[in-house]
Amino acid sequence: MARPALKREVVDYIVSHHDLNMRRACRLMKQSRSVQYYRSIKDPKQALRGRMREIAKTRVRYGYRRIHVLLKREGWQLGKNQMYRLYSEEQLQLRSKLPRRRKMVVRRQAKIKPTKPNExxxxxxxxxxxxxxxxxxxxxxxxxxxxxxxxxxxxxxxxxxxxxxxxxxxxxxxxxxxxxxx
Missing domain, CATH: 3.30.160 (Double Stranded RNA Binding Domain)
Known part of the structure; x- marks a missing residue:
C-alpha cells in the first residue's frame, strides 16, 4: 500500500496534468480528501538538519549515533529514533561493508568513436x-x-x-x- 504522502503527490499530478477535479482524482487513488488537503504543522527542523549535514561532512565516518552524541553535547534536544529518522531522510547513511576488491577485474578499453565510414x-x-x-x-x-x-x-x-x-x-x-x- 502506498503512503499517503506519495498518494498526495500522485493526486496533485493527476489534477495538474489530466484536467480532473480534486474529488475525482482522490476517488481514483482511493485517497480521502481530508488527507489530501492536510498540511503538516510539524517543524521541519531545518537548523538541526543543516548542523547534522555539517557534522557528517567534517566527520565522514560518523554514523547517526555519534552525530547524536555530538548534537546532544551542543544542546540539541532530540531522541535517538528522531535522530535516525532525520539522518535517513538526509541520506547520510554509511555503507555497512566496504566492497571487496576483485582480483580478476578486467579493465575494458575505451570504445573507438569513428569519425568517418570504414574506420x-x-x-x-x-x-x-x-x-x-x-x-x-x-x-x-x-x-x-x-x-x-x-x-x-x-x-x-x-x-x-x-x-x-x-x-x-x-x-x-x-x-x-x-x-x-x-
Missing part, C-alpha cells in the same frame, strides 16, 4: 532455427559510423576460416585502416 567495424553472430528444426547462424559485420551492414554470412556452421575469409574480402574491397570493436 571501425563491429561483428556479431546470430543463431536461429527454422520451422523444420534446422539451425543456422549468421555473421553480421556492421560499419560503426554509418550503421551500414557490410556483410551478412549465413550458414549452418560458420567456422573461423569463414570469418577470416569474409574479413579479408571486405578489407580487400577498399578499406585501408580498420579497427574492430566488440
Amino acid at each position: 571501425a567495424w563491429s561483428m556479431d553472430f546470430v543463431a536461429d532455427q527454422l520451422a523444420n528444426g534446422m539451425k543456422f547462424r549468421t555473421l553480421t559485420i556492421v560499419d560503426v559510423f554509418s550503421k551500414e551492414a557490410l556483410a551478412i554470412e549465413v550458414g549452418q556452421r560458420l567456422r573461423s576460416d569463414h570469418v577470416v575469409a569474409t574479413l579479408n574480402r571486405l578489407a580487400a574491397a577498399g578499406s585501408s585502416s580498420i579497427s574492430f570493436c566488440r
Whole structure:
C-alpha cells in the first residue's frame, strides 16, 4: 500500500496534468480528501538538519549515533529514533561493508568513436532455427559510423576460416585502416 504522502503527490499530478477535479482524482487513488488537503504543522527542523549535514561532512565516518552524541553535547534536544529518522531522510547513511576488491577485474578499453565510414567495424553472430528444426547462424559485420551492414554470412556452421575469409574480402574491397570493436 502506498503512503499517503506519495498518494498526495500522485493526486496533485493527476489534477495538474489530466484536467480532473480534486474529488475525482482522490476517488481514483482511493485517497480521502481530508488527507489530501492536510498540511503538516510539524517543524521541519531545518537548523538541526543543516548542523547534522555539517557534522557528517567534517566527520565522514560518523554514523547517526555519534552525530547524536555530538548534537546532544551542543544542546540539541532530540531522541535517538528522531535522530535516525532525520539522518535517513538526509541520506547520510554509511555503507555497512566496504566492497571487496576483485582480483580478476578486467579493465575494458575505451570504445573507438569513428569519425568517418570504414574506420571501425563491429561483428556479431546470430543463431536461429527454422520451422523444420534446422539451425543456422549468421555473421553480421556492421560499419560503426554509418550503421551500414557490410556483410551478412549465413550458414549452418560458420567456422573461423569463414570469418577470416569474409574479413579479408571486405578489407580487400577498399578499406585501408580498420579497427574492430566488440
